[in-house]
Amino acid sequence: MLNSPLSASSTELVISVLSLVLSQGKPLDRAYSQHFSGLQLVPAEQARITIVAGDILRRLNLYCYLADIKPEEMERFGSKLLNVWHLFHGLDLPKMQYALPVDREDYASRLAIAQNQPVLWDGCPQWLDELGQAQLGDNWVQERAALNQAPKRYLRVNELKCSREQLVEKLAGEYVLTQAVEGVSTALEVLSDSALFRTESFKAGWFEQQDAGSQLVAAALDAKPGMRVIDACAGAGGKTLHIAAQMQGKGRLLAMDVEQWKLDKLKERGRRAHAHNVETRLIVGSKTIKRLKLSADRLLLDVPCSGLGVLKRNPDAKWRDTPERLPVLMELQQHILQSYSRMLKVGGILVYATCSILPDENRNQVDAFLGANPNFRLLDDESISPAASGFDGFYLARIERIAE
Structure with a gap:
């Protein structure tokens, strides 16, 4: 955390970033990009801005309660929130030109109340707390607390x-x-x-x-030099590049995604990494998958998910998402697992992975797939707990195709 207050210009940037996220629904990384591009910020000051904005979003409801404002009022009352944030962390108030004052007596009263409300203190919205309790039971409390901590690098x-x-x-x-x-x-x-x-x-x-927990996903694939490997939900390719290194650049590594811009980004990263055996392919429909039937020695399905394991790193998600999104994601996960698994050879291994800690997206999906597909068997699986590991939260299951 900081050991001195933000400058006036940096407080304005934090408020602008938070306003984009909370009022316009922009992802945090894009809000940073929009505001930092063209500015000649020294790295240390840019880091301070991201530390403050990230911490506020991890416990947004707590800070808003202490400041007695609503998240959607960030553009108007953001200076008051920033003053409260500095008070909370024992820092002098920043020297903002038009800052709204904080009633110290009201702040102290609210702080005492918040300290006795664990869900609020952990910066957890009500819908997420109810979902976490339903899915994880008593284990949710420690995971909830872990997810409001700043991520390690x-x-x-x-x-x-x-x-x-x-x-x-x-x-x-x-x-x-x-x-x-x-x-x-x-x-x-x-x-x-x-x-x-x-x-x-x-x-x-x-x-x-790349988060250490994320690195365990590609490691579980155990790709060997000379294999034919498919990363079917490659995105911008962090795990793809890890697999390329496992393969020592030998063999064929096909990175697939439904969005071309992500594959373009992967190509750029691949050139820098000297991952010369990576080939990209856009998924334009079911025919793309059918053409690759029974072709892969290893298959990674890092499926779209709620992202509830990586809230430390993407704290804006819990203020943008709703519980209604989960069933939609689960249906997509089922479709990908059922359809894309056709690309795996007999004797080949697929890794099903999410960056979620919810059983409904993880082991329950795997069990449902295996129940409907006796030609596959579970080798092993692992849940990476933010509370237990200090990493982001992930799930991975290794599944072998035993027959066509």
């Missing part, structure tokens, strides 16, 4: 370019302090406040920024 070493030890040494020469993550052979935790994407190591393709 993790890197994935690109083993096409270097070893983890070489990356540690090279980053240290660029004043970036890191340490190895136990249990995740490709992961480093960043310990210093550094501008990672301005390092020569990043420009040379030695690493990608």
